[in-house]
Amino acid sequence: MSKLTETGLYAASVSVRSGRGSGTLDRVFRFVSAFPTREAAIQYALEQGRSVIRQTNPT
Numbered sequence: 001m002s003k004l005t006e007t008g009l010y011a012a013s014v015s016v017r018s019g020r021g022s023g024t025l026d027r028v029f030r031f032v033s034a035f036p037t038r039e040a041a042i043q044y045a046l047e048q049g050r051s052v053i054r055q056t057n058p059t
Helices: 038-056
Strands: 002-004 010-018 025-035
Touching: 002 038, 010 038, 025 038
Parallel strands: none
Antiparallel strands: 002 010, 010 025
16 A cells, blocks of 8 residues: 655555454554555555565464
8 A cells, every 4th residue: 555645755554454354354554654645655555465464374
């Protein structure tokens, strides 16, 4: 996800959901870095989300 900030830069965040039913956990990560474009913010959020998934589900 991305959001245009008051400074004209974009903030990035990502939501990672795991589990099922009443055991579902949804973690939202908001990042401090700001990005010049919406696409850059989304790309960063995707990379960070994938990193979290790899750490919790090692292959």
